[in-house]
Amino acid sequence: MTLRVYDTRSREKRKLTTLDDGKVRMYVCGITPYSPSHLGHARCYLAFDVVHRWLEASGFEVDYVQNFTDIDDKILDISDSEGVDYSVVANRNIDEYFEVMDAMNVLRADHYPRVTETITEIIEMVSTLVDKGHAYVGGDGVYFEIDTAPEKYGQLTGQTLEMVRAGAGGRVEKTGSGKRDHRDFALWKLAKPGEPSWESPWGAGRPGWHIECSAMSLKHFGEHFDIHGGGHDLRFPHHEAEIFQSECCTGREPVVGYWMHNGFVNVDGEKMSKSLGNFWTVRDTFEHHAPLALRYALLSVPYRNPIDLTPEFLEDATTHYDRLVEAYGASLSADGESGDDLAGASERFTAAMDDDFNTRAAMIEVQGVVASAAGSDVANWLEQYAGDALGLLPSSDEVMAGLAQADLARAEVAERVEALLAEREGARDSSDWARADEIRDELSSIGVIVEDGPDGPTWHLA
RNA sequence: GCACGGGUGGCAGAGCAGCUAUGCAAUGGACUGCAGAUCCAUGGACCCGGGUGCAAAUCCCGGCCCGUGCUCCA
Numbered sequence: 001m002t003l004r005v006y007d008t009r010s011r012e013k014r015k016l017t018t019l020d021d022g023k024v025r026m027y028v029c030g031i032t033p034y035s036p037s038h039l040g041h042a043r044c045y046l047a048f049d050v051v052h053r054w055l056e057a058s059g060f061e062v063d064y065v066q067n068f069t070d071i072d073d074k075i076l077d078i079s080d081s082e083g084v085d086y087s088v089v090a091n092r093n094i095d096e097y098f099e100v101m102d103a104m105n106v107l108r109a110d111h112y113p114r115v116t117e118t119i120t121e122i123i124e125m126v127s128t129l130v131d132k133g134h135a136y137v138g139g140d141g142v143y144f145e146i147d148t149a150p151e152k153y154g155q156l157t158g159q160t161l162e163m164v165r166a167g168a169g170g171r172v173e174k175t176g177s178g179k180r181d182h183r184d185f186a187l188w189k190l191a192k193p194g195e196p197s198w199e200s201p202w203g204a205g206r207p208g209w210h211i212e213c214s215a216m217s218l219k220h221f222g223e224h225f226d227i228h229g230g231g232h233d234l235r236f237p238h239h240e241a242e243i244f245q246s247e248c249c250t251g252r253e254p255v256v257g258y259w260m261h262n263g264f265v266n267v268d269g270e271k272m273s274k275s276l277g278n279f280w281t282v283r284d285t286f287e288h289h290a291p292l293a294l295r296y297a298l299l300s301v302p303y304r305n306p307i308d309l310t311p312e313f314l315e316d317a318t319t320h321y322d323r324l325v326e327a328y329g330a331s332l333s334a335d336g337e338s339g340d341d342l343a344g345a346s347e348r349f350t351a352a353m354d355d356d357f358n359t360r361a362a363m364i365e366v367q368g369v370v371a372s373a374a375g376s377d378v379a380n381w382l383e384q385y386a387g388d389a390l391g392l393l394p395s396s397d398e399v400m401a402g403l404a405q406a407d408l409a410r411a412e413v414a415e416r417v418e419a420l421l422a423e424r425e426g427a428r429d430s431s432d433w434a435r436a437d438e439i440r441d442e443l444s445s446i447g448v449i450v451e452d453g454p455d456g457p458t459w460h461l462a
Numbered sequence: 463g464c465a466c467g468g469g470u471g472g473c474a475g476a477g478c479a480g481c482u483a484u485g486c487a488a489u490g491g492a493c494u495g496c497a498g499a500u501c502c503a504u505g506g507a508c509c510c511g512g513g514u515g516c517a518a519a520u521c522c523c524g525g526c527c528c529g530u531g532c533u534c535c536a
Contacts, residue, residue, distance in 0.1 A: 044536040158465050159532065231536030262536070271530065301475070306529070313474060316486060360476055364484050433495055451499050
């Protein structure tokens with residue numbers, strides 16, 4: 001089996017070969033914590049959580065770094081309006097991020113560097129770029145000069161310098177007053193009065209948006225690393241800017257072996273975004289769907305494709321997720337094996353995941369196993385594939401506790417239900433359907449669902 | 463406008479050259495007083511027009527349509 005990964009830069013799936021055999025260095029652009037996490041964040045970090053898990057399942061040692069952009073214009077806007085320090089806003093949303101991601105079984109990365117803890121390295125990197133002539137000091141900050149490395153333009157998006165100039169029209173003119181060329185981008189922004197700032201050779205200020213990722217990856221991984229991930233929208237300008245910064249700083253290229261970009265979450269066919277006002281936070285979604293059901297939904301489309309989110313889509317996923325947990329619970333409680341041959345499912349699952357992490361195809365195999373008979377072998381299979389690899393299962397303790405609780409709840413009403421059912425059977429025997437249905441309605445009103453079968457009625461709690 | 467990606471059954475959504483995708487829904491049957499659940503079965507799709515193949519959702523060319531990027535964004 002060969003793991004193949006789609007690389008945005010070469011626009012093809014390539015066998016994964018890493019700098020050091022058996023080891024993967026992976027950097028994923030993290031959030032700017034100025035608001036609670038939304039479903040777009042969930043999709044991204046879920047996607048890379050699966051990458052993380054599958055790389056480990058495939059025997060790689062993974063060093064996973066994900067940053068927090070904890071100082072930024074939007075954070076400052078909010079901290080100003082609330083009259084609190086920027087760190088209050090950032091920390092609040094970082095805590096929230098971890099809470100919702102934990103709930104969705106997202107494994108922790110190895111490092112979560114923050115911009116404000118990487119200032120020294122950022123200043124060093126900017127200094128090097130200035131020294132090498134790739135950056136200049138403008139009136140309001142330090143800028144990277146695109147024309148010093150024009151050959152690096154468009155590696156991820158295919159755009160040329162001329163296209164960007166023509167296409168962006170007048171809109172870019174207003175950004176960055178100290179730029180020589182509108183395509184240049186800020187490495188260091190000088191502070192305006194009252195803004196939080198750090199001392200630098202160019203005056204007090206803070207880092208531009210792009211430089212942090214270059215500085216952090218250099219700090220943690222060195223001049224080259226294997227996988228760089230992020231949302232599709234980050235390809236330009238953010239990731240192309242990183243290529244400029246990192247490669248011009250170290251002189252080593254390419255800085256990244258495989259660029260991976262996840263597709264968007266859409267609502268009614270349009271990108272979900274704050275500016276369109278059509279976004280849902282992760283927490284909102286938890287109101288109606290279990291965290292792992294949401295995970296199920298977001299993994300049921302391959303990570304590169306857009307997901308068009310609808311209530312039906314989420315309900316569908318919830319149905320499947322419930323079935324998965326039910327099958328897992330039944331298999332945990334089962335004596336003996338199912339007798340089904342699960343080898344084919346394992347093979348197809350592995351082939352699917354090896355093909356650029358095709359979670360959709362892999363989950364079809366999970367659905368197949370879910371539909372098979374209960375047994376300890378099924379429980380083991382589900383733990384390995386649906387659980388460890390896809391992160392879709394609650395712990396066995398949790399599932400067993402859930403079953404025990406359900407038994408308890410059932411026991412509490414059992415006596416009364418059995419009495420009513422006995423009366424109903426009497427009514428049915430004498431063909432008194434009105435009375436029988438009346439009793440069924442009564443049971444239904446206290447949350448008991450009655451189902452008649454060949455061996456008499458069975459019941460369960462709604 | 464330019465760049466990148468996509469257009470598959472009622473819906474969601476895989477497949478990306480030859481073999482039933484799958485799920486939900488639908489239809490028929492079994493079971494049933496009815497309902498529900500379950501089981502079995504069935505139908506139904508590849509945006510349009512060319513081209514290359516023995517063979518094309520699948521590759522190539524040309525349209526049309528949609529999304530994203532070109533400005534902060536996962």
